[in-house]
Amino acid sequence: MTSKLAKVILVSYVIIHTVDGHFCNTTFPFKPFKIPPQLDLDYFYPPNQLLNKPEKLLQDIASQPEAILVRGNSVFVSAFGGRILEISKNFQKIRVLAKFGTECRGTFAERECGRPLGMAFDTLGDNLIVVEPYFGIWLINIPSGHRKLLVSLDLVIGGKVARRARSPNGVTVAQNGDIFWTDTSSDFVIEDGLKILLSNPSGRLIHYSRFTEKNLVLMDGLFGANGVTLSTDEGFVLVAELGGQMIRRFYLKGPKAGTADVFMKGLPGGVDNIVGDVDGVWVPIVFPTDRQYPSIWAALAPQANYRSNLVREMCVMEAPVEALYKATGSALALRATNFIGNMAIVQSLISPRGVLLRVDWEGNILTVLYSDDQVVNRISHATLMGNQLLLGSPVHPFIGRVKLPDEVMKIVAPSKFKGYWVLP
Numbered sequence: 001m002t003s004k005l006a007k008v009i010l011v012s013y014v015i016i017h018t019v020d021g022h023f024c025n026t027t028f029p030f031k032p033f034k035i036p037p038q039l040d041l042d043y044f045y046p047p048n049q050l051l052n053k054p055e056k057l058l059q060d061i062a063s064q065p066e067a068i069l070v071r072g073n074s075v076f077v078s079a080f081g082g083r084i085l086e087i088s089k090n091f092q093k094i095r096v097l098a099k100f101g102t103e104c105r106g107t108f109a110e111r112e113c114g115r116p117l118g119m120a121f122d123t124l125g126d127n128l129i130v131v132e133p134y135f136g137i138w139l140i141n142i143p144s145g146h147r148k149l150l151v152s153l154d155l156v157i158g159g160k161v162a163r164r165a166r167s168p169n170g171v172t173v174a175q176n177g178d179i180f181w182t183d184t185s186s187d188f189v190i191e192d193g194l195k196i197l198l199s200n201p202s203g204r205l206i207h208y209s210r211f212t213e214k215n216l217v218l219m220d221g222l223f224g225a226n227g228v229t230l231s232t233d234e235g236f237v238l239v240a241e242l243g244g245q246m247i248r249r250f251y252l253k254g255p256k257a258g259t260a261d262v263f264m265k266g267l268p269g270g271v272d273n274i275v276g277d278v279d280g281v282w283v284p285i286v287f288p289t290d291r292q293y294p295s296i297w298a299a300l301a302p303q304a305n306y307r308s309n310l311v312r313e314m315c316v317m318e319a320p321v322e323a324l325y326k327a328t329g330s331a332l333a334l335r336a337t338n339f340i341g342n343m344a345i346v347q348s349l350i351s352p353r354g355v356l357l358r359v360d361w362e363g364n365i366l367t368v369l370y371s372d373d374q375v376v377n378r379i380s381h382a383t384l385m386g387n388q389l390l391l392g393s394p395v396h397p398f399i400g401r402v403k404l405p406d407e408v409m410k411i412v413a414p415s416k417f418k419g420y421w422v423l424p
Contacts, residue, residue: 024315027161027186027202028221030308035223035244035298038289039266041368050408051354051371054391054400057091063397064107067119067273069128070385076128077392077399080107082114084130084140098140098147100132105331108338110134110191117190118170118227118273124177124210131168131181133190137208150179151208151215159204159217161186167196170228170273172237177210180218180237182225192341195314197224197243197297198307205239205250218250219260223297229276231361238263238281240271243297247271247283247363264363268355269295272380273392279413280366283357284379286394287343293351314341356382356391358412367411376400384413 064080075087082100087093100114111134118131128140129150137151156162165183167190172180183204185196203225205218219225224242231237235253240246249263270287289295300307318340325333339345354371356379369389371377381392387409391400404412 024312026199026311027163028200030200030304030311032302032304033200035295035301036246036265038245038268038295038298041268041365042290045365045368047353047370047372048368049372050369050404051356051376051389051391051400051402052373054371054376054402056375056398057390057401058087058094059398061094062087062399064115064394065381065392065396065399066115066117066394067381068383068390068392068399069119069121070383070390071121075385075390075399076119078116078119078130080104080115080397082110082116082132082135084116084119084128086142097128097142097145098130098138100135106335108335109331110338111189112334115190117168118181120171120173120179122177123173123175129171129173129179131171133167133169133184137168137171137179137181150213151181155215157183157204157206157215157217159220165204165206170226170240172228172230174230174234179208179210180228180230181206181208182222182228182239184225184242188341191338193343194345195311195341197343198300198311200304201241201243203241205237205248219248222248224270226271227273227275229274229281231276232278238274238276240274240283242270242272242287245269245271245289245295245298247274264359267357269351270297272394275381275383276361277384277413279415280358280360282382283359284382284391285355285357286378286380288351288353288355288377290351290353293349296346296349350378352377354379367408369408376402384416 062077062079065077067078069076077085081104084098086095086097102112104113116132120129126142130138136149136153138147140147163186166186167184169184170182186202187199188195201221201223203222204220207216223244226242227240229238236249236251239248245267246265247263250260251257269285269289272284272286275282321333321336352374354377356369358366378393378395380394383390387404389402
């Protein structure tokens with residue numbers, strides 16, 4: 001960077017810093033709030049090493065595997081570089097089912113090259129429903145790879161305040177084809193995770209009707225709305241709160257239809273893609289917290305002014321380099337805008353262990369699986385393939401795979417235990 005360019009950025013920073021304090025507006029004003037205290041899971045479920053020493057599948061090929069779906073012998077993965085991968089033949093055959101955005105200049109360029117997050121199998125055809133936080137929500141036909149945009153990010157959607165989705169994230173599909181999806185924040189894009197979790201909650205749970213092609217906000221003001229899953233009878237939908245360290249339940253049927261309550265709270269960190277099946281729900285903790293690494297979000301939630309100042313400072317710092325990137329396409333400027341407000345800034349404050357809960361449909365914890373070797377942590381997704389547990393992560397360059405012992409399988413998948421099959 002030339003000295004002249006550096007001076008321009010410095011002058012821009014000073015000018016922006018002197019403008020009105022509302023330079024970085026958010027949907028909802030900064031106000032104090034509280035996060036429920038964390039349960040001491042270590043007391044009831046002592047740490048184990050069940051997730052230690054995983055196999056590293058498709059290293060540097062299926063990098064940053066956010067979501068993983070299994071159908072028969074095929075595995076579908078949303079991965080770095082805007083790619084949806086179809087993997088078969090015992091992880092030996094790989095097909096790029098879809099590619100969003102341009103070719104990637106690096107992990108800092110996700111706004112250009114895509115970073116698909118939540119996925120679900122469609123119930124109205126041989127399709128995937130994919131959430132791409134920079135390009136919208138898509139239907140992708142599995143045999144052909146053809147895709148159709150279902151929800152554009154230009155669309156204004158209602159709620160407490162009508163606004164566009166800024167960071168769509170999780171998705172699940174009902175038997176009638178309707179889609180339930182989340183918008184993590186209405187204020188910032190997904191790469192600005194730190195800004196999102198320092199702002200007041202603006203996440204939403206949204207229902208998309210396949211018949212009317214309309215979106216309806218079911219819940220608003222969620223603190224980092226993330227993973228979403230339907231109960232087996234579709235009587236309710238669960239939505240994870242990344243910052244709130246909880247799971248909320250919205251009733252779709254019965255006397256409580258249209259109302260919501262707390263399904264689980266005080267969880268040991270930020271929750272990502274919750275995955276439901278007939279035996280229960282996988283609850284992966286992508287940002288673990290514990291006694292040594294307490295929740296920074298819980299500590300800062302009551303400090304409205306402090307959070308507001310931090311977010312404003314980040315916005316002020318980012319504005320000149322964002323302008324430079326838009327004007328020149330500079331990779332250095334793009335790298336800087338990606339870093340400012342990114343969760344990478346606070347990684348050292350997050351527990352390095354891996355944590356995965358298995359709970360029943362009443363919200364009771366069945367067991368907790370841990371790792372302490374730092375190979376598989378920051379878990380975003382978990383799903384069974386036989387007696388093998390596949391693990392996704394937004395930071396690791398591989399799919400993790402661990403074999404679960406029989407005594408664990410009896411707990412997490414009793415309906416499958418007697419007839420489970422083992423990968424060759």
